[in-house]
Amino acid sequence: MKVLVIGATGTIGTPVTHLLEEKHEVLRASNSRSPLKVDITDADSIKQLFGKVGKVDAVVSVAGHATFRPLASLTDEDFSVSLRNKLMGQVNLVRLGVGSVSSGGSFTLSSGILSRAPMPGGVAVSMANAALEGFVRAAALEMPRNIRINVVAPGWIRETLLAMNLDPSAGTPADLVAQTYVYAVESLINGQVLDVVATTR
Numbered sequence: 001m002k003v004l005v006i007g008a009t010g011t012i013g014t015p016v017t018h019l020l021e022e023k024h025e026v027l028r029a030s031n032s033r034s035p036l037k038v039d040i041t042d043a044d045s046i047k048q049l050f051g052k053v054g055k056v057d058a059v060v061s062v063a064g065h066a067t068f069r070p071l072a073s074l075t076d077e078d079f080s081v082s083l084r085n086k087l088m089g090q091v092n093l094v095r096l097g098v099g100s101v102s103s104g105g106s107f108t109l110s111s112g113i114l115s116r117a118p119m120p121g122g123v124a125v126s127m128a129n130a131a132l133e134g135f136v137r138a139a140a141l142e143m144p145r146n147i148r149i150n151v152v153a154p155g156w157i158r159e160t161l162l163a164m165n166l167d168p169s170a171g172t173p174a175d176l177v178a179q180t181y182v183y184a185v186e187s188l189i190n191g192q193v194l195d196v197v198a199t200t201r
């Protein structure tokens with residue numbers, strides 16, 4: 001398969017890319033550090049990316065940013081950034097990219113377990129993640145040409161906790177999470193929210 005990975009340089013995107021490359025041709029895209037550059041908050045940038053890559057069999061998004069901040073201090077801009085990036089950035093990959101995906105191909109997006117297991121400070125993140133999961137479940141009913149769409153909902157990643165100087169024991173190694181993305185690409189599942197949390201190890 002020809003697989004476009006957006007967010008290929010990230011904590012999760014790096015092992016996803018390596019694992020996919022074992023069996024597939026991978027086109028690596030991200031904001032600044034990949035051969036293909038894209039800004040998912042910019043519709044024109046997304047259109048240019050799909051214009052460059054031509055037809056692909058799968059699109060994997062391991063990008064998406066939302067703002068962590070307590071509810072009382074979240075600004076309009078914090079909400080706006082979270083919606084433009086994590087939510088609409090990935091929704092627009094589907095809306096603007098669906099014509100570039102071959103029949104029977106797939107989209108795999110990234111939400112996060114905070115959609116259903118909230119924590120203080122995660123209001124904007126939970127909101128964006130829950131909306132994205134709703135989008136995926138519904139969009140799966142309307143995808144043309146047997147194109148599938150799924151979303152992976154990771155819990156905390158071990159490497160991310162380490163980078164934040166937090167206890168990594170509650171985190172899932174990024175390598176393990178990457179396997180779920182590859183499963184979504186290679187299997188026939190559709191409209192699924194795939195949780196990957198430490199307790200499932």
Ligand SMILES: NC(=O)c1ccc[n+]([C@@H]2O[C@H](COP(=O)([O-])OP(=O)(O)OC[C@H]3O[C@@H](n4cnc5c(N)ncnc54)[C@H](OP(=O)(O)O)[C@@H]3O)[C@@H](O)[C@H]2O)c1
Pocket residue numbers: 006007008009010011012013029030031032033034038039040041062063064065066085086110111112113153154155156157158160161
């Ligand atoms: N890490 C966690 O603990 C965790 C837990 C749950 C859910 N998630 C979700 O999983 C996804 C990946 O997380 P991560 O921790 O791997 O992220 P990360 O390490 O911060 O990497 C982010 C990736 O996205 C790219 N990127 C950033 N802004 C972009 C933009 N505007 N347009 C296109 N690409 C952009 C970066 O590209 P450059 O390197 O080129 O700048 C990089 O490849 C996100 O949706 C995140 O919310 C992560």
